Amino acid sequence: MSYVKVSQLAKSFGDVTVFQDINFEIEKGEFITLLGPSGCGKSTLLRCLAGLNQVDDGELWVDGENITDVSPQQREIGMVFQSYALFPNMTVEDNVAFGLKMKGMSKPEARSEAKKMIDLVELDGKEKFYPSELSGGQRQRVALARALVVKPRILLLDEPLSALDAKIRKSLRQQILNIQQELNLTTVFVTHDQEEAMLLSDRIFLMDQGSIVQQGKPEDIYTKPANEFVASFMGHYN
Numbered sequence: 715m716s717y718v719k720v721s722q723l724a725k726s727f728g729d730v731t732v733f734q735d736i737n738f739e740i741e742k743g744e745f746i747t748l749l750g751p752s753g754c755g756k757s758t759l760l761r762c763l764a765g766l767n768q769v770d771d772g773e774l775w776v777d778g779e780n781i782t783d784v785s786p787q788q789r790e791i792g793m794v795f796q797s798y799a800l801f802p803n804m805t806v807e808d809n810v811a812f813g814l815k816m817k818g819m820s821k822p823e824a825r826s827e828a829k830k831m832i833d834l835v836e837l838d839g840k841e842k843f844y845p846s847e848l849s850g851g852q853r854q855r856v857a858l859a860r861a862l863v864v865k866p867r868i869l870l871l872d873e874p875l876s877a878l879d880a881k882i883r884k885s886l887r888q889q890i891l892n893i894q895q896e897l898n899l900t901t902v903f904v905t906h907d908q909e910e911a912m913l914l915s916d917r918i919f920l921m922d923q924g925s926i927v928q929q930g931k932p933e934d935i936y937t938k939p940a941n942e943f944v945a946s947f948m949g950h951y952n
């Protein structure tokens with residue numbers, strides 16, 4: 715069995731179906747990109763993986779465990795959002811250590827674990843800074859450190875680069891990839907940006923209107939689009 719297995723996942727809000735019949739498997743250490751146009755259901759699917767939204771149907775398995783009904787806190791999943799969602803009144807160090815303290819880790823130990831992650835995202839020296847004193851890219855690195863510090867089984871990234879300008883976006887993109895490889899982290903990255911998906915992913919899951927219409931390696935999605943939507947979305951206009 716694969717490290718992550720999702721079967722027959724479905725989610726509606728009222729009588730609006732956001733997605734249905736979602737099936738995929740992910741191997742340990744894979745970098746998956748959930749790619750698709752705005753409104754196709756990417757964020758909702760990611761929130762369901764994190765347990766922030768309940769699913770209506772289907773099952774979610776991680777490492778042989780059925781986590782469909784497990785609370786978000788106990789899923790051991792880290793998440794980074796497009797907007798940083800840091801605590802504005804806490805220093806970088808306290809933001810990163812927060813999850814560990816919630817888990818009951820002692821203060822000195824939490825601080826030492828937080829320091830390792832702050833170094834990993836190359837923010838050493840910024841421990842005592844507040845979010846308002848950091849650039850957008852730096853804040854997003856704090857959010858990444860905060861997600862990683864609890865040693866998640868899966869890292870979920872919802873358009874973490876979208877709010878950043880082009881140069882910072884490029885460097886953070888590379889940094890995410892380096893860390894992902896170094897930690898062999900199973901990652902699901904959400905974007906509507908084809909170029910990001912092509913550059914980062916082991917495999918791409920391409921979504922359209924609440925369905926995954928194609929799963930495959932970037933080059934296969936690009937050269938062998940499964941239908942006209944995929945072809946046009948990947949930039950073939952013929």
Ligand code: ADP
Binds near residue numbers: 727750
């Ligand atoms: P994406 O991230 O791909 O842009 P979303 O998952 O945010 O797409 O949204 C998919 C659809 O679900 C949209 O039509 C959106 O309006 C709807 N939706 C998302 N969250 C809610 C909610 N909490 N209540 C009602 N509808 C929602």
Ligand code: MG
Binds near residue numbers: 757
């Ligand atoms: Mg979204």
